[in-house]
Amino acid sequence: MLYLDPEEDFAVLMDELQGLLRDSEQFLQGAAVRCYGGDKVFSVEQKEQLSQTLTQHGLTPAGWLKADQVYTPSHNLVSVNQEPVKARIWDEGTVEGPCLFVERTLRSGASIQFEGHVVVLGDVNPGAEIIATGNIAVMGSLRGVAHAGATGERKATVSAYHLAPTQLRIADVVARSPEGTDDWRGPEIAKIKENQLMVEGVQMTGLRGKGR
């Protein structure tokens, strides 16, 4: 592909092109060349001159490209083949992954769905729901519905400063809060243990020490 600087004077471009083609004649022989000149519109004579120069050096002119067919550093990169990120080895109880931060309280009727973990910096009111393929953490009162590990990850967890959901789901296991348990017992985390949803207090001795 031949990129012609749209700012540059045509005569200068031709000079440079001649020089370039002479030096690399062997290397470029037989190649088909598509040209791109940015926004600049070249006249018929200029295009003719360019074609001739290319054919003289054994290259085949193969048309002009439009701006959206060309990658320039200012354009967004169209899907490039990315190698899968190698999974790092973490200690037990440490999980990585994409994470969505919700920096407000979720009111009744709000619904958050995300492929990854979800952290809410606020409350989740009854009638609101969070559906995540990863873990869910609520830095406030979780009173709505939380479904972690929604696509089957049984190691997913749901945690909150005040865990009082109308319904809790991890992977395919569903549970309700036991009756009459709305007193604050401190931050808690729910996980699947032996096929059941278990809730245990989170080790936050610093927070507990300061009282409520």
Added chain:
Amino acid sequence: MGDVIVVTSGKGGVGKTTTSANIGTGLAAAGHNVVLVDTDIGLRNLDVVMGLENRIVYDIVDVTSGNCRLRQALIKDKRYENLYLLPAAQTKDKTAVNPEQMKALALELKNEFDYAIIDCPAGIEQGFRNAIAGADRAIVVTTPEVSAVRDADRIIGLLEAADLKNPRLIINRIRPAMVKRGDMMDISDIMDILAIDLIGVVPDDESIVISTNRGEPAVSDNSSHAGEAYRRITRRIQGEEVPLMNLEAPDGFMDKVKKFFGMR
């Protein structure tokens, strides 16, 4: 330019119409030019609560569809000459008006009045969308019941999404005796979930039933406990800082006797 305040709740029957009538009347009594707008098309009640149902000739649908001028549809109140009512239609439904028409109407009302109180219907559909269309601010009414608070939370979310930020809350029909026994949610339980500024608490009061049936809003009645709460809310709407009143009803004769014998 006047203030357009929408009174909404989500849940039905919590006191939107009663509240609209009372704060509208209260503001008029304080000397402002006030218009009450009933947007509950098909199930109109504001006219009954204001005692003006016999005077309706044109309604809001007539105005928005151009059958009459706004002035022709406005009904002057029986008691206050600076208070007007724009009634809803009873023989149509909520699809008879759209938000664009409501916005235009609200603009017209702002030019004529100091306050326009929009009584919103229950629900979150077309009626709600119509009512909030031209509003500057919102008052959310709830009762101290789990279902009402749930609906109020939803409504607050929808109001915030429609750019009506900082709605104010009225907790209606609270019964201090039940709250004390733990049978009813108290103010802090409700505020925990709804987390918006409180503009008033109105106690449950038989005088409201009497006043709405008679078509004479309780705010004008000096012996009404709920009326006193609405009078305070009216002052807060005008910007005054007023403490929350003592919600317990003043002791009746039997209560005093019981207290004397240590039975309370």
